[in-house]
Amino acid sequence: MCGILGYSKKKPFQNINENFIDYGINLLKNRGPDNDGYFYNLDRSIGLGHTRLSILDLSKLGDQPMYSSDGRYVLVYNGEIYNFKELRSELTKYYSFKSNSDSEVILYSYIHYGNSFLEKLNGIFALAIYDKKEDLLIIARDRFGTKPLYYVKTPSGLYFASELKALMTLDDLALDIDYSAIENYITYLWSPSPSTPLKAIKKLEPGNYLIIRNSSVVKKDFFYEVSYNESKEADIKEIIENTDLKLKNAITSQLVSDVPVGAFLSGGLDSSAIVSYVKNYTDVKLPTFTIRGKNDLGMEDDFSYAEKVGKHLGVDVHPIDINHEIFFDIEEMIYCLDEPQADLAPILVSYISKFAKEEYGIKVLLSGVGGDDIFSGYRRHQAIKIDSYMSKIPKQIRRKLRNLFQKLPSNSNLMRRLKKYFKYFDLDGDDKIISYFNWIDKNTRRMLFSSDVKNYLEIENHDTSFQLRKELEKLPKKTSDLNKMLSLDLKFFLTDHNLNYTDKMGMREGVEIRVPLLENELVNFASTIPEKYKQNGKHGKYIFKKTMEKYLPKEIIYRSKTGFGAPLKSWIHGELKDYINTILSKEAINKRGIFNYDNFQEILLKDKLGQDDYSYTILSMLSIELWFKIFIDNRNKLQMQKRK
Numbered sequence: 001m002c003g004i005l006g007y008s009k010k011k012p013f014q015n016i017n018e019n020f021i022d023y024g025i026n027l028l029k030n031r032g033p034d035n036d037g038y039f040y041n042l043d044r045s046i047g048l049g050h051t052r053l054s055i056l057d058l059s060k061l062g063d064q065p066m067y068s069s070d071g072r073y074v075l076v077y078n079g080e081i082y083n084f085k086e087l088r089s090e091l092t093k094y095y096s097f098k099s100n101s102d103s104e105v106i107l108y109s110y111i112h113y114g115n116s117f118l119e120k121l122n123g124i125f126a127l128a129i130y131d132k133k134e135d136l137l138i139i140a141r142d143r144f145g146t147k148p149l150y151y152v153k154t155p156s157g158l159y160f161a162s163e164l165k166a167l168m169t170l171d172d173l174a175l176d177i178d179y180s181a182i183e184n185y186i187t188y189l190w191s192p193s194p195s196t197p198l199k200a201i202k203k204l205e206p207g208n209y210l211i212i213r214n215s216s217v218v219k220k221d222f223f224y225e226v227s228y229n230e231s232k233e234a235d236i237k238e239i240i241e242n243t244d245l246k247l248k249n250a251i252t253s254q255l256v257s258d259v260p261v262g263a264f265l266s267g268g269l270d271s272s273a274i275v276s277y278v279k280n281y282t283d284v285k286l287p288t289f290t291i292r293g294k295n296d297l298g299m300e301d302d303f304s305y306a307e308k309v310g311k312h313l314g315v316d317v318h319p320i321d322i323n324h325e326i327f328f329d330i331e332e333m334i335y336c337l338d339e340p341q342a343d344l345a346p347i348l349v350s351y352i353s354k355f356a357k358e359e360y361g362i363k364v365l366l367s368g369v370g371g372d373d374i375f376s377g378y379r380r381h382q383a384i385k386i387d388s389y390m391s392k393i394p395k396q397i398r399r400k401l402r403n404l405f406q407k408l409p410s411n412s413n414l415m416r417r418l419k420k421y422f423k424y425f426d427l428d429g430d431d432k433i434i435s436y437f438n439w440i441d442k443n444t445r446r447m448l449f450s451s452d453v454k455n456y457l458e459i460e461n462h463d464t465s466f467q468l469r470k471e472l473e474k475l476p477k478k479t480s481d482l483n484k485m486l487s488l489d490l491k492f493f494l495t496d497h498n499l500n501y502t503d504k505m506g507m508r509e510g511v512e513i514r515v516p517l518l519e520n521e522l523v524n525f526a527s528t529i530p531e532k533y534k535q536n537g538k539h540g541k542y543i544f545k546k547t548m549e550k551y552l553p554k555e556i557i558y559r560s561k562t563g564f565g566a567p568l569k570s571w572i573h574g575e576l577k578d579y580i581n582t583i584l585s586k587e588a589i590n591k592r593g594i595f596n597y598d599n600f601q602e603i604l605l606k607d608k609l610g611q612d613d614y615s616y617t618i619l620s621m622l623s624i625e626l627w628f629k630i631f632i633d634n635r636n637k638l639q640m641q642k643r644k
Contacts, residue, residue, distance in 0.1 A: 004126060188497075448599055
């Protein structure tokens with residue numbers, strides 16, 4: 001729900017970037033098509049803007065900016081607070097409410113509890129509150145970064161916005177490229193917070209807040225960290241019962257809405273679980289939506305599983321047909337994402353959101369995002385458990401096995417997975433854990449850069465693993481390798497990849513996407529589940545699967561994980577060949593000065609011949625070039641979009 005933006009300018013007020021709020025409101029209009037508003041203090045050193053997608057209290061009383069009864073405090077906020085009724089019940093002892101919105105509850109929670117109010121909010125949010133008396137601004141982002149928030153310090157002040165594109169309108173924005181971040185995008189397909197492609201613009205990390213006065217950050221702190229303290233409780237029946245209760249409470253609590261609600265349904269465990277709890281414990285009629293691929297084009301089609309779940313639960317399943325042409329939405333995708341993420345799955349989120357809203361009037365969709373990250377559902381989670389046994393093999397032998405597998409062709413999914421597993425087979429400890437997030441090794445990715453960029457990275461001694469390693473160092477020494485990996489998933493991969501596109505591609509269509517499996521209490525509980533109940537033999541998400549046996553057929557619960565099965569490799573060398581050659585032409589690459597054209601052609605050929613799998617590296621290079629075309633080359637188009 002909604003888009004926010006604002007600033008704290010240096011005093012005395014400077015007339016620079018005077019249209020920032022107007023420009024930004026227009027650029028964020030897709031996030032809030034129902035209404036917009038703004039606030040300026042007397043000397044215009046503080047400005048706040050808001051675009052509204054009406055979900056709760058559809059009346060004018062729910063519009064923002066929202067003011068306290070005495071006019072001292074002003075709020076702009078994007079998100080949903082699921083425990084707002086409980087908080088309101090407590091706060092009504094002290095304050096009078098004029099609306100039925102969660103926004104007003106946030107405002108009075110801050111007034112009553114101070115900075116600790118953030119710990120009391122159970123929901124998804126990015127927010128800003130201005131205190132006129134103290135001339136103080138606080139901005140904050142929810143625990144897992146479900147809602148985005150970017151900020152930048154320029155010569156004229158500090159600016160923030162829900163989306164990076166709004167900050168690109170600033171006249172005094174420094175456009176220095178963060179080549180370290182570019183290497184991150186090549187390495188991981190996303191860049192760990194706080195970095196973006198520009199040095200000046202940062203992402204506020206999840207569970208963090210800033211206190212700002214006179215355009216300067218006077219305090220930066222966090223209000224939430226996941227603690228992976230395993231429960232000593234070993235009774236599996238009791239753990240299943242608790243998991244069941246936490247899931248039920250998390251999912252049903254997020255149905256609060258004054259507009260129609262629907263759900264994604266892929267036929268996988270996470271989305272199927274959400275729909276099953278809604279069906280079993282509420283009276284909400286929940287239409288569901290899924291993607292139907294074309295098998296004759298080599299796409300994996302999950303529709304048959306979604307149909308089985310729909311039939312089992314008695315819910316309507318609405319398919320959206322796709323083919324390789326979805327790829328040509330990639331430029332619009334990069335624009336929406338604000339970052340050069342190399343993944344086609346975001347396009348599917350947009351397709352479903354658009355269809356659900358246009359055909360069925362849906363403004364809220366429930367998503368299964370987060371289930372793998374808290375219950376341990378990725379292949380790398382299984383692999384790290386296997387490593388606990390493999391690490392006993394002498395390092396010299398592991399190194400030989402690594403070299404042997406790298407010489408084998410990547411002519412099947414199985415071989416590609418084996419090569420990836422053995423690529424870092426000789427590593428140990430944190431190096432090994434971090435390696436599972438790599439899509440390409442250091443030597444190969446450095447080869448892809450131009451000599452100037454490569455020299456810069458070497459002089460700066462850039463280490464792509466720095467942010468991830470820093471996070472691991474915070475954890476207690478007794479933390480297991482699996483929980484270390486889960487902490488990286490939750491802190492970075494989830495936030496900077498999955499949640500970024502989940503939010504923005506839904507908001508592209510004016511649809512709020514909620515993530516019930518990331519409800520606060522559920523996540524905290526899941527972090528305490530003993531490892532043996534997360535990974536059990538060949539079964540990842542073991543305790544989740546056991547819990548769901550009373551709700552879903554076993555063929556759904558225990559089916560192999562697929563994800564988005566687009567045949568990217570064949571598309572790159574077939575239907576999309578001409579497009580890629582145009583965007584990543586010799587002229588374009590040499591003009592940009594980031595990549596080395598000859599070495600790009602080399603990996604393109606190796607990928608085509610099946611010598612190695614570089615399909616996502618190619619997609620990443622394409623995404624980076626498109627990002628620069630959209631946000632740098634065409635920046636003036638963003639700056640010229642005045643408020644309509």
